[in-house]
Amino acid sequence: MKLNFDHIKNEIMSPGNIFWKKNNGSDVLISKKGDVLNHQFIKKLVTADCNLFIVDGIDYDHHNSMYALYVKYSEELLMRDKIKLREELIEKLQVEFVGTSKSQFEFNQLAWKFFSKFNQVETLAFTEKDSALFKRHLNVASSYAFCAFLLGYYESSFLSNLFTTTLKNLMELGDSIHVMSLKEKIEYLRMQDSFNEGDFENAVEFGSDVQISKTMLFERYDGSGINHINSREMSDLEIVLVALNRTYGFDEDDHTNVLSEIMNGEIKCTDRILKMLQRVLIIRSEAQVASA
Numbered sequence: 001m002k003l004n005f006d007h008i009k010n011e012i013m014s015p016g017n018i019f020w021k022k023n024n025g026s027d028v029l030i031s032k033k034g035d036v037l038n039h040q041f042i043k044k045l046v047t048a049d050c051n052l053f054i055v056d057g058i059d060y061d062h063h064n065s066m067y068a069l070y071v072k073y074s075e076e077l078l079m080r081d082k083i084k085l086r087e088e089l090i091e092k093l094q095v096e097f098v099g100t101s102k103s104q105f106e107f108n109q110l111a112w113k114f115f116s117k118f119n120q121v122e123t124l125a126f127t128e129k130d131s132a133l134f135k136r137h138l139n140v141a142s143s144y145a146f147c148a149f150l151l152g153y154y155e156s157s158f159l160s161n162l163f164t165t166t167l168k169n170l171m172e173l174g175d176s177i178h179v180m181s182l183k184e185k186i187e188y189l190r191m192q193d194s195f196n197e198g199d200f201e202n203a204v205e206f207g208s209d210v211q212i213s214k215t216m217l218f219e220r221y222d223g224s225g226i227n228h229i230n231s232r233e234m235s236d237l238e239i240v241l242v243a244l245n246r247t248y249g250f251d252e253d254d255h256t257n258v259l260s261e262i263m264n265g266e267i268k269c270t271d272r273i274l275k276m277l278q279r280v281l282i283i284r285s286e287a288q289v290a291s292a
Helices: 039-047 060-075 079-097 104-115 120-129 129-151 158-170 179-191 209-215 236-247 258-264 270-290
Strands: 017-021 028-032 050-056
Touching: 028 039, 039 050, 060 079, 060 104, 060 158, 079 129, 079 258, 079 270, 104 129, 104 158, 104 258, 120 129, 120 158, 129 158, 129 179, 129 236, 129 258, 129 270, 158 209, 179 236, 236 258, 236 270, 258 270
Parallel strands: none
Antiparallel strands: 017 028, 017 050
């Protein structure tokens, strides 16, 4: 499909594989799906009337219709009507992502459209720091905001703030550590079922106690984390954030999308919260079957 620059000008990552068909007939891949977009280079090619096309791109019409529904939901004041719109949104999310091969990348694209309040300068700073680090943290923030939505957090302003502050807090973590070492340390931490005192010896490198606490990266359900709080003392959202930090690393091939993984019991969450999330999605699935 021929590339429409208007479709990608506000995207961070390439929504599909973008090719340049040169005059000699050869196809040159200029942006792989999921890679950080070089808007300046692509715009230069578009201005020069080069033949650009996109393969395996996201369904913009569908994403736009879901976003329009979310805007309607956000602006609705009557709780009765707001609940109906919420149910419709969850049903669409269930159809789109549960039991499908849709990737976490496409889920993130939708989350960015729904919740992001970052400007282009802030976004560019994130991707320039390290694209793999940004993608990992975006996985966490996107999944976190949508899980909150499933758990009944209704206010769109709260969800946007949750998404934005989570991504910002994670990206600011470990600013003084070389990025390759930072990724290794994060990967080590997320793989631990339980912590010992030695795991916190270099925690100061990650930032202040307040910064570290906000990310929940150093917490575990058994209370062995840096603040020694267990799952019974955590809020529902704190439990989810611990789970998502443990679930997402730097290997993109490890995952489909968070909603499928919730339904399959693949996120490292407490049974109580996992069942709450599954129950919401199962109810929507059964409603679809009943209406068929």
